[in-house]
Amino acid sequence: MGIPRVDPTAGSPLLRIGARLTGNTPGRWLTRRVAPRLDRQLLRLSRGRVSSAVVTPELLLFHTGSRTGRPRSTPLTYFTDGDRVIVVASNYGGSRHPAWYYNVLAQPRVTIAAGGYRGTFIGQEMTGVERDRLWNLAVTFIPSYAQYERLAGDRMIPVLAFTETD
Known part of the structure; x- marks a missing residue:
């Protein structure tokens, strides 16, 4: 089965609407302060199928605190690039x-849940030309990223x- 594929070049009118809603201070505050708390529970209870981010695909990243060693979970928007999950x-x-x-840098072995699928993955930061290519895809996919960069x-x-790993 695997993580649901998300083509960052497909485009969607809903994404453009979402970008407008989150492109202002109140929208950023809601998506930063309220949505992650809600999504953590929604994604966990629905096994990665439902989140408050109606317009963007969301995953739940299970990782280990680099200083505390405690289990953590973070809802994130994602897209796919071949067999890789990009955040x-x-x-x-x-x-x-x-x-x-x-x-993730400290302990790159993580669990990701999305769309009813849950698997073990190894995370790696992208650099150079590959980072730039993926960044351009990300900005095409989620226009708000350009504003976040500024x-x-x-x-x-x-x-x-x-x-994904075994």
């Missing part, structure tokens, strides 16, 4: 990388690729 560590354009990014200032927003 962007945008942190909504914040000046710092999100905590889950550091956790808001992030000097911080280069990381792009991570997850490959």
Whole structure:
């Protein structure tokens, strides 16, 4: 079965509407402060099938805290590139990388649940030309990422690729 495929080049009027809704301060606040709390439960209870992000595909990333060693879960928007699952560590354009990014770097073996599928993956940060290619796909897919890049200032927003493992 596998993680549901998401083509970042397919385009969708719903994504453009979603970008407009999250492209302002109140929209970013809601998607940053309220949606993750809601989605963590919705995605867990529905086995990765339902989230508050109606317009974007969401996964639930299960990872281990790099400092605490405690299990963590984070809802994230994703797309696929071949057999890889791609996520962007945008942190909504914040000046710092999100905590889950550091956790994945410290312990790249994670579990991902989406669309009723759950599997073990290895995460890796993309760099150079490959990062740029995936970033361009991400911005095409989720137009808000371009705004997040401007808001992030000097911080280069990381792009991570997850490959399923046994």
